[in-house]
Amino acid sequence: MSLATPGVVSPRAMDDLDQLEAQSIFVLREAYRKLRPLSLLWSLGKDSNVMVWLARKAFMGRVPFPVMHVDTGKKFPEMYAFREEYTRKWNLDLMLGDCPPVEEIDPSLPPAARSAARKTAGLASLIEKHKLRGVIAGIRRDEQATRAKERVFSPRGAGHRWDVRNQPPEFWDQYATPYEDGMHIRVHPLLSWREIDIWRYIERENIPLVDLYFAKNGKRYRSLGDQDITSPIDSDASTLAEVIAELEASKTSERAGRAMDHESEDAFERLRVAGYL
Amino acid sequence: MTTNDLPPSLRAAATPIVIVGHVDHGKSTLIGRLLYDTDSLQDGKLAQIVESSRKRGLTVEWSFLLDSLQIERDQGVTVDSTRIPFHLGGREFVIVDAPGHRQFLRNMITGAADAEAAVLVVDALEGAQEQTRRHAMLLRLIGIRHVIVLLNKSDLLDFDQERIAQAETDVRALLGRLEITVEAFVPASARDGDNIASRSERAPWYTGPTLVEALAAVPAPASRLALDFRMPVQDVYRFDDVRYVAGRIDRGVIRAGDRIMIGVQGQQATVAEICRWHAPETPVAGAGESIALRLEPDLVPDRGDLLFPVSGAGEPPLKTARIRTRLFWLRSEPLRVGESFTLRLSTAEHDVTVASIDAVVDLDDLTLAPGEEVPPDGFAEVTLVAAHAILFDPFAPGYSDGRGVLVDRFQRIVGGAPLLGEAELPEGTHAIHPTASRVTALQRRALQGHEGAVFWLTGLPGSGKSTIARLVEKDLVASGVRASVLDGDTLRAGLCADLGFSPEDRRENIRRAAHVARILAESGQVVIVALVSPLAEDRALASQIVGEGFHEIHVDASLALCETRDPKGLYAAARAGRIPDFTGVSAPYDAPAAPRLRIDATGSPESAAEALGSFITTRIA
Numbered sequence: 001m002s003l004a005t006p007g008v009v010s011p012r013a014m015d016d017l018d019q020l021e022a023q024s025i026f027v028l029r030e031a032y033r034k035l036r037p038l039s040l041l042w043s044l045g046k047d048s049n050v051m052v053w054l055a056r057k058a059f060m061g062r063v064p065f066p067v068m069h070v071d072t073g074k075k076f077p078e079m080y081a082f083r084e085e086y087t088r089k090w091n092l093d094l095m096l097g098d099c100p101p102v103e104e105i106d107p108s109l110p111p112a113a114r115s116a117a118r119k120t121a122g123l124a125s126l127i128e129k130h131k132l133r134g135v136i137a138g139i140r141r142d143e144q145a146t147r148a149k150e151r152v153f154s155p156r157g158a159g160h161r162w163d164v165r166n167q168p169p170e171f172w173d174q175y176a177t178p179y180e181d182g183m184h185i186r187v188h189p190l191l192s193w194r195e196i197d198i199w200r201y202i203e204r205e206n207i208p209l210v211d212l213y214f215a216k217n218g219k220r221y222r223s224l225g226d227q228d229i230t231s232p233i234d235s236d237a238s239t240l241a242e243v244i245a246e247l248e249a250s251k252t253s254e255r256a257g258r259a260m261d262h263e264s265e266d267a268f269e270r271l272r273v274a275g276y277l
Numbered sequence: 278m279t280t281n282d283l284p285p286s287l288r289a290a291a292t293p294i295v296i297v298g299h300v301d302h303g304k305s306t307l308i309g310r311l312l313y314d315t316d317s318l319q320d321g322k323l324a325q326i327v328e329s330s331r332k333r334g335l336t337v338e339w340s341f342l343l344d345s346l347q348i349e350r351d352q353g354v355t356v357d358s359t360r361i362p363f364h365l366g367g368r369e370f371v372i373v374d375a376p377g378h379r380q381f382l383r384n385m386i387t388g389a390a391d392a393e394a395a396v397l398v399v400d401a402l403e404g405a406q407e408q409t410r411r412h413a414m415l416l417r418l419i420g421i422r423h424v425i426v427l428l429n430k431s432d433l434l435d436f437d438q439e440r441i442a443q444a445e446t447d448v449r450a451l452l453g454r455l456e457i458t459v460e461a462f463v464p465a466s467a468r469d470g471d472n473i474a475s476r477s478e479r480a481p482w483y484t485g486p487t488l489v490e491a492l493a494a495v496p497a498p499a500s501r502l503a504l505d506f507r508m509p510v511q512d513v514y515r516f517d518d519v520r521y522v523a524g525r526i527d528r529g530v531i532r533a534g535d536r537i538m539i540g541v542q543g544q545q546a547t548v549a550e551i552c553r554w555h556a557p558e559t560p561v562a563g564a565g566e567s568i569a570l571r572l573e574p575d576l577v578p579d580r581g582d583l584l585f586p587v588s589g590a591g592e593p594p595l596k597t598a599r600i601r602t603r604l605f606w607l608r609s610e611p612l613r614v615g616e617s618f619t620l621r622l623s624t625a626e627h628d629v630t631v632a633s634i635d636a637v638v639d640l641d642d643l644t645l646a647p648g649e650e651v652p653p654d655g656f657a658e659v660t661l662v663a664a665h666a667i668l669f670d671p672f673a674p675g676y677s678d679g680r681g682v683l684v685d686r687f688q689r690i691v692g693g694a695p696l697l698g699e700a701e702l703p704e705g706t707h708a709i710h711p712t713a714s715r716v717t718a719l720q721r722r723a724l725q726g727h728e729g730a731v732f733w734l735t736g737l738p739g740s741g742k743s744t745i746a747r748l749v750e751k752d753l754v755a756s757g758v759r760a761s762v763l764d765g766d767t768l769r770a771g772l773c774a775d776l777g778f779s780p781e782d783r784r785e786n787i788r789r790a791a792h793v794a795r796i797l798a799e800s801g802q803v804v805i806v807a808l809v810s811p812l813a814e815d816r817a818l819a820s821q822i823v824g825e826g827f828h829e830i831h832v833d834a835s836l837a838l839c840e841t842r843d844p845k846g847l848y849a850a851a852r853a854g855r856i857p858d859f860t861g862v863s864a865p866y867d868a869p870a871a872p873r874l875r876i877d878a879t880g881s882p883e884s885a886a887e888a889l890g891s892f893i894t895t896r897i898a
Binding site for chain 2: 015029056
């Protein structure tokens with residue numbers, strides 16, 4: 001089979017985004033085949049929008065499983081409006097999860113981490129309610145050093161704990177799917193993507209976003225958590241192209257605006273072992 | 278087409294580089310240094326390192342950058358592999374850090390398996406150690422093609438040309454035995470930065486590349502587009518009345534209109550359409566793309582079926598049930614002959630049994646020796662036998678072909694098994710392999726006072742096989758013998774409920790019964806099988822499956838007598854044409870030519886049972 005045969009169409013050369021996309025589609029199709037019931041965590045942020053988009057790529061324009069939004073009740077109003085609009089436009093089967101009040105959360109955690117841990121508790125009750133075996137989450141290795149240790153298929157034991165010291169081997173696109181009662185698998189289709197890849201893909205595919213990501217009055221959000229624990233960064237990037245240019249010039253960590261990452265050296269790891277994303 | 282041939286507007290994917298080596302030979306330090314020297318750190322990171330080092334009363338420790346988990350810092354070892362992007366000129370790399378600690382081999386494989394190149398870090402003073410050999414072996418087994426050796430801590434040899442040359446000779450000799458070509462050998466000090474990004478002033482005699490130069494010379498991934506088309510089916514969807522055959526192309530190119538074969542059955546179809554969502558419409562797709570196909574006719578392949586070009590168009594995949602593999606073993610208990618696993622090969626899953634351990638690697642001197650078992654974290658050449666022939670292309674470094682992975686019955690990955698090719702069938706054996714029970718036949722015999730065996734009762738319907746078997750079973754158990762009965766109707770009610778009475782289904786029925794009987798007999802049971810089993814050739818199959826301890830018994834009664842008895846009314850129904858393929862009426866019965874025992878079944882079942890009972894007793898003593 002020669003590529004140079006005249007008159008025969010050659011396949012399009014794949015660039016880095018094509019390769020990331022193909023790999024993520026493969027992972028989503030594995031999850032859909034192997035893990036039922038399955039659901040996708042839709043935080044309404046840029047990464048999870050990319051993930052919904054990739055699911056539609058994998059399944060010919062539809063998302064054949066429910067998406068979950070774990071609602072802390074503290075998101076920005078723009079995010080709730082976005083949720084309503086795109087649940088309809090993308091024909092999503094949306095499941096909402098509530099979070100317990102902060103008073104019920106481990107008081108030994110620093111304040112912002114304690115607030116974030118509400119989301120973990122909300123997620124846990126959704127997983128139990130729907131007896132989920134697979135939860136698709138949009139974390140990336142480049143976000144945070146602890147996440148860099150993750151697997152694409154990451155088993156969670158009883159109590160949803162992440163056993164970071166005893167993770168299964170994962171190679172050659174083979175994913176472990178051990179199963180005992182009370183376990184589920186976190187699936188991470190975006191693990192190999194970097195922040196800049198996400199933005200370039202959003203630009204290429206024209207994926208809609210909450211406009212909080214774009215600068216107004218010299219400030220924009222680089223990462224969106226709850227209103228009370230996320231702060232905007234100084235920026236004049238008000239378009240996709242400007243955001244991409246800004247990131248290419250910057251070396252600041254994306255989660256610099258997320259308070260719980262910086263409260264103590266091990267706060268984030270403690271959150272993750274307990275089931276935070 | 279390689280990445281270098283891409284139009285300038287296309288960005289290449291990052292090149293993954295794995296860093297391996299013995300514990301404390303300086304991998305993490307090297308990575309920290311590399312990131313610092315190439316200015317790849319995020320703004321906050323350097324301050325974090327300085328702060329962490331200060332808190333511990335240390336000068337700057339480059340390795341803190343990677344030891345980002347609290348537990349790792351406490352232990353002082355890197356627990357898991359991690360990936361860090363960095364730039365070199367216009368090219369993007371991803372560094373994979375692999376831990377040196379021995380029991381964490383599986384984490385290393387997780388990181389290293391899709392690397393394009395490896396940096397093997399060797400301590401200049403200590404030279405190659407146990408994990409150096411182990412990691413080098415693994416680089417070979419997972420198929421890393423490009424290996425750079427970094428002789429770290431060369432300052433401890435004062436960057437002395439002669440001593441470094443000696444160290445180089447030793448390491449090259451070791452890797453040569455593993456058929457690994459060293460692309461560059463760099464004397465360096467990661468801590469001080471010598472020959473990492475900048476040339477060392479302490480080794481003016483050295484004219485080779487710095488590490489950064491050596492990395493920049495790593496070739497782009499091999500192209501898979503020019504190879505014959507392969508796509509393992511990942512799933513089949515039906516959305517809005519359209520059937521999609523989904524998968525990722527392993528290699529080659531597929532175009533609308535191409536004729537393809539499907540899996541081991543070899544059904545043929547034409548690619549009617551290559552489907553994507555929200556992508557430019559083009560009737561062609563190449564290696565690496567995740568796509569969906571519409572087939573004409575609208576066949577429904579199974580997950581795992583390999584799609585490949587129809588015969589005549591290129592090389593077909595290999596097809597065999599006996600496979601030679603080169604295995605790396607990740608379970609904490611050793612691997613033994615007779616163990617069964619699921620072999621995952623891309624999206625396919627096959628039941629396999631370890632037929633033989635042909636050679637085990639001795640990690641002290643890297644020689645191959647025969648062995649009974651493969652130790653944890655060990656390497657070996659192993660023959661796997663699948664229940665049915667499977668399709669594959671042999672493993673080749675840099676390609677996705679033949680990447681076998683063994684999974685246990687808890688769905689845990691326990692080993693990697695690159696598939697090398699078809700295994701020769703050893704002389705005088707058939708494709709059945711005993712399980713390696715730790716209880717010997719002798720122990721069982723001592724325990725229960727008799728051996729396990731199979732007594733296979735064949736005869737016309739209505740000859741009394743089941744009745745006789747049940748009577749004998751009762752008598753044997755009463756006298757302390759562990760006996761059980763497998764009878765035709767019971768099997769067909771459950772294990773064989775999916776089978777009919779065609780010659781193929783009868784044969785399958787017998788094959789299953791024989792396997793169950795064998796397992797029971799091996800665990801010490803006396804098994805009485807009561808099956809019409811009309812064909813001599815099918816009973817020969819049963820005899821072959823069971824092996825030693827198989828006794829063919831003919832329960833002999835004439836057709837006329839059986840038809841007169843007709844306890845279930847079956848003969849009448851068959852004569853009336855309501856039961857097709859009924860043995861003796863509309864299907865043949867081959868009476869055994871030389872059974873071990875012929876029971877005259879014209880008399881009472883009790884006297885027949887007595888005859889059989891005494892025969893069995895003499896055979897199991």
